[in-house]
Amino acid sequence: MLSVERVSCRFGGLLAVNAASLNAEPGCITGLIGPNGAGKTTLFSIISGFQKPTDGLVRYKGEAITGLPPHELARRGIARTFQIVQPFAGLSVRENILVGAHLRHPKRGDALAAADKVGRELGLGDMLDRPADTLTVAGRKRLELAKALATEPQFLLLDEVLAGLNPSEIRDMVPVIRALCDRGITILMIEHVMQAVMSLSRHMFVLAEGSIIAQGAPSEVASDRRVIEAYLGHGAAKKLGVVS
């Protein structure tokens, strides 16, 4: 569905992403993890057209999409959520979702019906008339997801949708993400909540200092010496008795 081929991104003297390659299989959830500052969000921004790479290629359904603008990618079925959620202040929850729904539904009535449906699916049914800026963090995270889903994507990039949620809110959100995948939406997710991303992902990629250092099934990645050392520092794997 998606392949990122040797993508690099330089900000002045900083090589934020260094010849990173990854792919996402259709109908699955793929996890992208890595320590803070590894380049995960930059890679997401490149895939979703918010940032042009310095080098490399992004393919979606076999076609090169590198550098296409976000609205064109949205039209082709790619949507993303943002790590720092910023609902349109001054608009209601429904109107926020409506912005996304208008992509596929030019008529206001159709867009409103589609927005309400997405809102209800994400548990925002009772809050549709509320100003978006009165939502709790958990509500805002759901709204962020709803805005992206309203564009009816086939490929969804989730940037830390679980960040800032408490354990019970995370438990509520995990099945929501799984249900999207069961509906046929391919997902690539950045997540620091390890238990959740490991239970959701079929395959995971690990980015550290801009480079992909490991990939595989969640259990393989979790016991990989390079991954443990990227998180805990040089020598940590030996201390923990990990030999792979």
Ligand SMILES: Nc1ncnc2c1ncn2[C@@H]1O[C@H](COP(=O)(O)OP(=O)(O)OP(=O)(O)O)[C@@H](O)[C@H]1O
């Ligand atoms: N627009 C920019 N200009 C300059 N440097 C940037 C820019 N965007 C990101 N960076 C730098 O690139 C590096 C990678 O940042 P990025 O946000 O992609 O990491 P991340 O893996 O998503 O981190 P986190 O898990 O903390 O969100 C960091 O050193 C960051 O400061």
